[in-house]
Amino acid sequence: MFVDVILPLPLEGLFTYAIPAELESRVQCGVRLLVPLGRSKTYTAIAFRRHNEAPQFECKPIISVLDAAPILLEQQLRLWQWIADYYLSPIGEVYKAALPAGLKAEDGYKPRKETYVGLPDNLQNEQTLRTALQLFGRAEKQQRTFMDFLALSHWDTLEGDTTQEPVEEITREELMNTSHATAAVVKSLVDRRFLIIYEKEVSRINSSDQAEPSVQPQPLSPAQQEAYNQVLFQMMRKNVVLLHGVTSSGKTEIYIHLMMQALERHQQVLYLLPEIALTVQMMERLRRVFGQRLGIYHSKYSDAERVEIWQKQLSAHPYDIILGARSAVFLPFQHLGLVIIDEEHETSFKQQDPAPRYHARSAAIVLAQMSGAKTLLGTATPSAESYYNAQTGKYGLVTLTTRYQDIQLPEIQVIDIKDLQRRKMMRGPFSPQLLSSMRQALERGEQVILFQNRRGFAPMIECRTCGWVPHCSNCDVSLTLHKSLGMLTCHYCGLTYQVPAVCPNCGSNQLSGRGFGTEKIEDQIRDIFPEASVARMDLDTTRTRNAYERLIGDFASGRTNILIGTQMISKGLDFDRVSLVGILQADSMLNYPDFRAYEHAFMMMAQVSGRAGRKGHRGLVLLQTKSPQLPVISQIVNNDFQTFFSALLQERSAFGYPPFTRLIYVYLKHRHEAVVDHAARQLGLLLRQLFSTRVLGPDKPAVAKVKTLFIRKLVLKLEVGLDMVRVRQCLREVQQQMASDKRFANVQIFYDVDPL
Numbered sequence: 001m002f003v004d005v006i007l008p009l010p011l012e013g014l015f016t017y018a019i020p021a022e023l024e025s026r027v028q029c030g031v032r033l034l035v036p037l038g039r040s041k042t043y044t045a046i047a048f049r050r051h052n053e054a055p056q057f058e059c060k061p062i063i064s065v066l067d068a069a070p071i072l073l074e075q076q077l078r079l080w081q082w083i084a085d086y087y088l089s090p091i092g093e094v095y096k097a098a099l100p101a102g103l104k105a106e107d108g109y110k111p112r113k114e115t116y117v118g119l120p121d122n123l124q125n126e127q128t129l130r131t132a133l134q135l136f137g138r139a140e141k142q143q144r145t146f147m148d149f150l151a152l153s154h155w156d157t158l159e160g161d162t163t164q165e166p167v168e169e170i171t172r173e174e175l176m177n178t179s180h181a182t183a184a185v186v187k188s189l190v191d192r193r194f195l196i197i198y199e200k201e202v203s204r205i206n207s208s209d210q211a212e213p214s215v216q217p218q219p220l221s222p223a224q225q226e227a228y229n230q231v232l233f234q235m236m237r238k239n240v241v242l243l244h245g246v247t248s249s250g251k252t253e254i255y256i257h258l259m260m261q262a263l264e265r266h267q268q269v270l271y272l273l274p275e276i277a278l279t280v281q282m283m284e285r286l287r288r289v290f291g292q293r294l295g296i297y298h299s300k301y302s303d304a305e306r307v308e309i310w311q312k313q314l315s316a317h318p319y320d321i322i323l324g325a326r327s328a329v330f331l332p333f334q335h336l337g338l339v340i341i342d343e344e345h346e347t348s349f350k351q352q353d354p355a356p357r358y359h360a361r362s363a364a365i366v367l368a369q370m371s372g373a374k375t376l377l378g379t380a381t382p383s384a385e386s387y388y389n390a391q392t393g394k395y396g397l398v399t400l401t402t403r404y405q406d407i408q409l410p411e412i413q414v415i416d417i418k419d420l421q422r423r424k425m426m427r428g429p430f431s432p433q434l435l436s437s438m439r440q441a442l443e444r445g446e447q448v449i450l451f452q453n454r455r456g457f458a459p460m461i462e463c464r465t466c467g468w469v470p471h472c473s474n475c476d477v478s479l480t481l482h483k484s485l486g487m488l489t490c491h492y493c494g495l496t497y498q499v500p501a502v503c504p505n506c507g508s509n510q511l512s513g514r515g516f517g518t519e520k521i522e523d524q525i526r527d528i529f530p531e532a533s534v535a536r537m538d539l540d541t542t543r544t545r546n547a548y549e550r551l552i553g554d555f556a557s558g559r560t561n562i563l564i565g566t567q568m569i570s571k572g573l574d575f576d577r578v579s580l581v582g583i584l585q586a587d588s589m590l591n592y593p594d595f596r597a598y599e600h601a602f603m604m605m606a607q608v609s610g611r612a613g614r615k616g617h618r619g620l621v622l623l624q625t626k627s628p629q630l631p632v633i634s635q636i637v638n639n640d641f642q643t644f645f646s647a648l649l650q651e652r653s654a655f656g657y658p659p660f661t662r663l664i665y666v667y668l669k670h671r672h673e674a675v676v677d678h679a680a681r682q683l684g685l686l687l688r689q690l691f692s693t694r695v696l697g698p699d700k701p702a703v704a705k706v707k708t709l710f711i712r713k714l715v716l717k718l719e720v721g722l723d724m725v726r727v728r729q730c731l732r733e734v735q736q737q738m739a740s741d742k743r744f745a746n747v748q749i750f751y752d753v754d755p756l
Contacts, residue, residue, distance in 0.1 A: 296323050447580075470497065522534055586601070
């Protein structure tokens with residue numbers, strides 16, 4: 001017998017090994033195997049297929065089987081295969097992305113063990129226990145600790161051979177904390193055989209996960225009930241339904257009612273969110289309704305915690321609901337019935353680096369189809385592709401046009417900062433209207449959100465004398481000044497540099513920051529409003545799960561008055577006291593060299609505007625821009641998604657962009673620019689022989705060097721309806737042709753399918 005396996009390596013295809021006779025009964029699809037590769041290396045492989053088809057070469061035997069039962073279900077392996085095929089990525093890359101690190105190595109995960117103290121068998125009788133209590137003599141600390149143990153464990157309720165209350169297991173740490181005993185005291189009790197010590201595996205999953213439900217779902221408003229009924233009706237006809245509801249329309253409450261219905265049918269639910277910040281806030285809301293039936297899964301959990309959640313999902317008592325970010329799509333689901341993708345328009349659902357460059361929305365829809373489940377996409381600002389699919393009948397469509405409790409959408413005022421700058425009326429990036437409105441909101445005890453989609457103190461520093469700007473030595477980008485670190489940082493490779501005292505080009509000491517990042521805005525706001533409590537939410541301040549929880553908790557409770565942040569504050573966060581939102585630089589989103597720039601800008605500004613006035617009264621949004629005449633600005637002001645979408649479709653149709661075409665970006669990387677240039681021209685030539693005018697480039701991308709590697713890019717524009725299986729086959733053949741050319745043997749070629 002032989003087995004085809006997946007190795008956690010960026011190599012195409014499967015690898016075949018022989019199965020020794022003594023291991024045949026244990027090798028099943030989805031179990032982990034220890035296999036040799038090369039002369040001395042071993043890897044943890046996943047069994048993909050058992051067969052008796054002897055290959056043309058001599059097979060090495062597998063070394064051992066690491067699991068008694070599969071750790072991957074059949075539909076998970078099928079999803080891996082789909083992602084590898086669709087996104088033109090080796091299946092080994094999918095393996096690396098999908099499994100927690102502790103499951104990729106034979107000794108990577110170690111169960112957490114805790115030390116418990118117990119009562120020896122010979123003392124589990126009222127008479128012998130009374131006799132033992134008389135043996136302590138002058139050892140008062142030991143006696144007090146032992147008495148505390150009896151009380152904590154309920155052995156003090158012993159009558160004859162039976163306790164009147166159920167015996168509780170007590171950890172050694174709990175006993176030491178309660179009786180203020182040292183480890184030496186507990187050891188003496190064990191040595192004298194008053195106590196025994198034993199170890200037990202315990203879960204790393206937070207004990208608060210086991211909380212019981214404390215509230216019932218809120219009754220739906222008439223508008224929500226109508227939308228809920230429409231979703232159920234559409235799901236009878238379509239596998240995927242788009243719920244287009246304005247911000248604060250109560251989409252989450254509809255999700256909760258749909259989840260309750262799925263649970264009544266004994267089905268599991270996958271609820272995907274684009275940001276961990278959203279997961280933190282939603283977790284509290286869902287836990288009040290679903291208690292211990294809810295599990296959380298995302299990258300800020302420790303690897304060991306993720307392994308335990310994975311194992312729980314394979315057990316007889318899995319979580320019924322999984323709330324998570326992108327990676328949760330890879331978890332095992334035994335009875336998946338409903339997938340909810342909230343904020344479906346968000347670009348964070350797309351994995352960029354490393355491979356596989358998959359879109360979690362697409363992967364989740366495919367997973368649902370494989371599992372016979374239904375998918376609900378929810379958003380206030382649908383992506384062009386999803387809305388087009390709904391308009392053309394591929395998806396069902398349900399709209400919710402009123403906010404919960406009929407609260408009005410926020411008033412959006414446009415401020416022309418070009419004119420204010422000319423008249424020297426701006427205070428840094430703040431208009432007089434914005435500062436005045438902030439002051440009024442703070443005086444009323446309300447909260448403010450300031451949105452600036454750029455982190456750091458200043459996007460760059462510049463010499464005022466000669467114009468020199470520091471660049472990263474590894475990447476083709478200018479360095480960002482981070483004042484709190486006192487460093488210049490490359491946001492592409494992470495390299496940091498000391499801030500120079502003088503310009504290395506001309507010797508001038510006239511170096512200053514240019515532009516505004518969130519860190520600089522935070523500094524200036526603290527100066528302008530010293531009495532206010534100010535917090536910043538961006539990639540630099542949210543490195544850990546606790547950081548997210550603290551920032552959101554402080555703002556939700558009112559301990560923070562002003563929250564400054566990047567796009568992560570635009571994504572569906574729900575705060576009661578926010579009356580004012582300031583969008584500081586709309587132009588930085590609009591003036592971006594990408595055909596999706598206006599779409600992303602509309603979504604981001606509409607979403608962040610929706611944070612204002614969510615409870616009790618109408619909010620105010622001040623949108624600062626140098627281009628108030630642009631149609632997209634008035635469409636944001638009027639929340640006119642239909643007009644925006646119609647204009648967007650006309651433009652996309654005229655120039656042949658999605659949803660009317662499929663895009664594949666082909667990237668080449670090499671450490672020598674001349675080599676990558678030559679390779680890109682050759683690859684372009686080969687692709688044009690197959691795809692003709694559908695090939696654009698090669699060209700330099702906006703950032704043409706990252707981590708010492710030079711980059712070139714080609715674009716494939718493919719008509720919808722083209723045989724994508726054949727397209728992928730052609731691309732792989734061309735890649736093999738390039739790899740066989742010695743001149744390009746070390747050139748990296750990779751793909752971004754459906755890029756964002």
